[in-house]
């Protein structure tokens with residue numbers, strides 16, 4: 001291993017995770033950020049982060065950070081950090097292609113003594129079983145003799161300006177005790193909240209994937225309760241508020257579970273479980289419930305409209321919010337599209353409005369053309385699907401004014417005071 005003072009870092013993948021990390025390291029170490037997306041690199045060179053995680057002044061503070069699309073520009077690096085996506089395919093199986101491709105790129109750059117740290121969320125075992133053989137075959141070097149690996153999962157929460165990369169405690173790990181110490185020391189340089197050195201790479205991988213699995217299962221339980229209480233004629237929020245008066249009742253709320261973390265990561269864990277012949281019950285049941293919530297919301301709305309003698313077929317329905325969560329432009333794996341699809345299956349005419357989402361990205365990804373204006377009095381139903389701060393600021397009156405006088409207002413995310421809407425989860 002090289003001496004700590006000579007550390008030169010290459011970061012592969014400059015997205016929601018990679019960029020903030022590159023900026024922090026780039027304040028203290030020579031750092032090169034690599035991305036295959038040429039437009040992303042061109043924008044970053046101009047000081048623009050379209051994910052809105054890092055502003056122009058902050059980017060400028062990373063004086064030792066450079067950006068490139070050319071892997072050769074990383075050839076003098078001795079620590080590589082991989083932060084590429086780990087999505088699932090249409091059968092909900094892990095799609096490790098970006099991770100494998102990034103490992104090929106790094107493998108070709110590796111020299112003796114180098115360290116490769118993975119940050120992407122995976123299942124326990126993926127680094128050593130999937131990535132290390134690729135690194136070995138493309139470098140001709142031997143693992144834990146010529147080069148070493150680490151795993152340090154990211155916990156960043158896009159759109160959250162309070163929990164930033166530096167003030168979230170970070171798990172570190174390494175393939176040998178010396179490498180683990182090195183990786184831990186490296187992250188301690190930028191993480192003010194401190195680090196937790198796990199005993200192995202597998203422990204660190206498992207820890208990350210269960211953090212999101214635990215949230216997913218907890219939300220699924222609350223979603224199931226919301227479905228049950230609705231059938232019982234009980235108000236879910238009132239029940240949750242009453243139960244929440246106990247000191248150890250967890251404050252989860254029902255809702256859609258989208259995005260590329262909570263709704264995706266549990267499938268990495270269940271994939272690994274099934275690979276070794278264990279059929280996970282609770283995790284998959286939670287996934288099924290959460291994946292069905294968009295359709296459930298749409299059908300609750302249809303029932304409400306029908307009860308009010310509003311014809312659903314050809315109805316004008318406005319969906320407010322498309323991103324996978326509030327105050328964030330990320331549209332990946334948003335489950336709001338499930339609500340839209342279900343309503344369109346009734347031949348309703350659905351308009352979608354989202355001041356955060358990029359209209360071109362939405363068009364390319366989902367074939368939806370966002371409306372840019374909000375006409376008053378047009379809609380038979382308005383669904384607040386995402387609790388963007390703009391919608392809260394509009395308030396119930398302005399939002400109701402978008403609907404026809406007898407139109408209904410459904411609030412999926414408790415965006416407005418609950419007595420000002422017609423229904424909510």
Ligand SMILES: NC(=O)c1ccc[n+]([C@@H]2O[C@H](COP(=O)([O-])OP(=O)(O)OC[C@H]3O[C@@H](n4cnc5c(N)ncnc54)[C@H](O)[C@@H]3O)[C@@H](O)[C@H]2O)c1
Pocket residue numbers: 012013014015016017018034035036037040083084085086098101102105119120121122153154155156157158260261
């Ligand atoms: N976004 C989050 O909230 C979050 C939080 C914690 C962990 N994670 C995990 O971190 C990882 C990255 O997520 P993200 O949200 O930053 O993804 P992202 O899509 O925002 O960014 C990934 C970047 O990697 C680039 N890329 C893909 N393949 C590449 C390759 N072979 N070489 C170079 N660049 C390549 C893409 O162009 C993109 O810019 C995932 O495993 C994710 O699960 C994400």
